[in-house]
Amino acid sequence: MDLKLSDRVAVVTGASKGIGLAVTRTLLLEGAKVVAASRKSTMELDELAGENLVHVAVDLMNPEAPEQVVAQAVESFGGLDILVNNAGGPPPGIALPRTSFLDASDADWHAMFEFNLFAVVRAIRAAIPRLLERGGGSIINISSGNGRQPSPINVDYGAAKAGINNLTKVLTEEYGPQGIRVNTISPGGVRTAWWTEEGGAADIIAARAGADRDAVLDTLAPQMMNMVTGKLVDPQEIADVVALLASPRSASTTGADFVVDGGFLKSL
Template identity: 75%
Template structure:
C-alpha cells in the first residue's frame, strides 16, 4: 500500500535507537525527509545516512531544544508535515522501573515530567505554526499503557503519560479543523534499550525476581504483565503503526489512541 508520504518532512525524537530508529528507517523507506533528534548518533542511525536524513544532536531536557529541532527541519527541508514525539521513558541517567510512590522525590518527578510531557509540549508548540503553513500535518505522541492502568510502580512516569494522553485529545479538538491530526500510541513493554541495556529494566526485575535478564525478557516480564502474545513488542511493530498514522491514508483518524502493547491492556 502506498502511504503517500514521499516528499514529506518529519521530525522524530529519540531517533538514535529502538523505536525512534525503526520509525526513522521506515519513514525514510517511504520517501520522507527525516530530521532525527537525539542526544547523540549511533552507528545504526549513521548507516541510514543520505540526503533525506539530518541528525540534530540535542538534549530534550533543554527547554530550547524542541524548537531548535523544528527550526532545523524548516530551514533544511522547507517545512514540516509530521512530528513523532517518541523520546520518553527514563530521563537521562535514570533507570526504571522504580517501585512505590515514596521512591521518587521532587527532583525525580520534575525530571520525569520534563522529559515525557514538557518536551512534547514544546515540540508541538514549535511544530504547529510550521504545519499550518503547509496546510496541516500529523502529530503522533508515543504514550504508555501505564497511563490507563496505573500501579504502584513508575508512578511518576505513568502520571506524565496520562497527561500526554489528555494533551493529545485537547490538541486534536483544537487543531483538527485546521488540518492537523494528533494521535497517541499506548505501548506495552517494547524490546528496546530501556529493557536490554545493562542496568535496565530487565536487570532490575531480574534482581527482584532472583533470575537472569534473558529470562525476564522472554518469560518473566510477559507473565508478570499478562501479555496476551507472550512476548515483548518489537520496535518495528510500533514503527509500522506510526507510519500509517502519519500517512494521509489516516486522514479521518485524530484524537485516537492505538494500543501496541502485546495485549497488556485488557479493559474495554
C-alpha cells in the first residue's frame, strides 16, 4: 500500500536507536525526507545515510534544541510535514525502574518532565507554524501505557506521559480545523536500549529478582507487566503505526491513542 509519504519532510526525535531508529528507517523507505535528532549518532543510524537523511546532534534537555531541529528541516528540505516526538524515557543520568513514589526527588521529577513533556511542548511549538505553512500535517507523540495505567513504578514518568495525552487532545481541538492531526501511540514494554543497555532496566530487575538479564528480557519483564503476548514489543511494530498516522491515508484520524503494548492495558 502506498502511504503517500514520498518527499514529505519529517522530524524524528530520539532517532539514533530503538523506536526512533525504526521510525526513521521506515519513513525513509516510504520515500520521506527525515531530520533525525539525537544527542549523538549510532552505527545503525549512520547506515541509513543518504540525501534524504540529515542528523542533528542536540540534547533535548536544552530548551533551544527543538527549535534548532525544526529550523534544520526547513533549511535542508524546505519545510515540515510530520513531527514524531519519540525521545523520552529516562533522562540522561537517571536509571529506571523505580519502585515507589518516594524514590524520586524534586530533581528527578524536574528532569523527567523536562525530557518527556517540556521538550515535546517546545518541539510542537516550533513545528506548528511550519506545518501551517504547508497546509497542515501530522504530529505523532509517543506516549506510554504508563500514561493511562497508574502505578507506583516510575510514577514521574507516567505523570509526564499523562501530560502528553492531555496535550494531544488539546492540540487536536485547536489545530484540527487548520489541518494538523495530532495522535499518540502508547507502547507497553518495548525491547529498546532502555531495557537492553548495560545498567538498563533488564540489569536492574535482574539484580533485584536474582535472575539473569536474558530471562528478564524474554520472560520476567513481560510477566511483570502482565503482557498477554508474553513478549516485549518490537520497535518496528511502533514504527509501522507511526508511518500510518503520518500518512494522508489517515486524514480523518486525530486525537486518537493507538495502543501497541502486547496487552498491557486492561481498561476499556
